[in-house]
Amino acid sequence: MVMLFAMLAGSINYTLSMGFAFTFLLASLANIAMLHTWRNLLHCQVQFLKAVPVFVGQNAMIELTITETKYRTRYAITAKFKANELDKKSKQPTSMHLATTEDITAATTQAFHSALKTQTRGLHRIPRLTLCTEFPLSLFYAWSYVDLNHDYLVYPTPASNTDFQPSSIAFSSQSNAENTTTNHQGDEDFSGHRPYQLGDTPKQINWKASSRGLGLLTKQYESFSPSLIHFSWADTAHFNLNYEQRISLLTRWVIDANQRKQRYGLNLPRGNIAPSNGEMHYHTCLKALALMETA
Known part of the structure; x- marks a missing residue:
């Protein structure tokens, strides 16, 4: 944006017709890219599938689907959980996880698998999901927050010492x-x-x-x-x-x-x-x- 203003100021100062044309062309491309970035995420439906229980230290896999409802292909849709968000029950940071990026074909449903690092046993609330995209030119970033309203279960860490046996x-x-x-x-x-x-x-x-x-x-x-x-x-x-x-x-x-x-x-x-x-x-x-x- 700063570059466009600088180009516009230079074109006005030196009365450069080609400068005006190039500046307005870039501004138009930026506006179109912003619109397509926003539309790439619009009207996507998210559905939670399941969270498979794991032991402490393993990554909890959260399975969900995203459905395209407007008959146009969506590109480079990323699903991730907010980093360093505190779990409301354990008060422990959920930490960062593996982000998943997929394309969604028009009028289809795409499966997404996102992983959460586990630190404590128990039943934990799945943190807020972020859907985001930078398509098509990576000039703009569009995002949307989704509360899944589901929990995932973490089993205790098994003891490694097998010398202790039941009496x-x-x-x-x-x-x-x-x-x-x-x-x-x-x-x-x-x-x-x-x-x-x-x-x-x-x-x-x-x-x-x-x-x-x-x-x-x-x-x-x-x-x-x-x-x-x-x-x-x-x-x-x-x-x-x-x-x-x-x-x-x-x-x-x-x-x-x-x-x-x-x-x-x-x-x-x-x-x-x-x-x-x-x-x-x-x-x-x-x-x-x-x-x-x-x-």
Whole structure:
């Protein structure tokens, strides 16, 4: 803009017809560029899809769509969250994230994925979204703010020290937690033999080995775990850990039990979760740990 005024002043001072023409041409291009920059963002509809839960330190991926409603292609539309905006619940800065820039074809819907850095566990409000563009000449910047009015969940950081294990009182009477191998068959890996014991079923006996004169041997299978485990908040008091470290330890136990396909429950100060397994139960337990009150 300053350059245009300088060119106009020089053209007036020296009565340069070509200077006038060039100045007015640039001014016209600037006005047209400003109009197209504004129209490039006009009438775009934003819809929130989902925010996948993550652990502290991972980037929370916010999935949304932007729909073009006026039958014209939009170019270089950027979706980003405001930097250093304080989360209203945790009072922690959301920090900067990965901005996403996409073109939107006329009358279509384009998916956008924006990432937020996570610093604390819990349920956090998604910060204000900024839609912006500098198309076509990057001379002007048009933007619009969108409040998504949704939250994203951050699970606690799992403890890295696996030396801390649940004490024996954490296991129910229905389980035998000390056994790492069992006598059950199925999809488990074969781990070896042991001498026959009274009560072993015929299916467990290795009859081929018996026919070779090796006696009655019972087949054992590894990794099968019928144990029913109760992870208790009180159980973490046996270790010299602070409040957040105890939550991290419970998180580690839940992750390990889920990987071993065990049935496990969670006993917390504000409620209990009955033993079960599967992905839904896994995320229910992690959510309960994430939403525990801060110390």
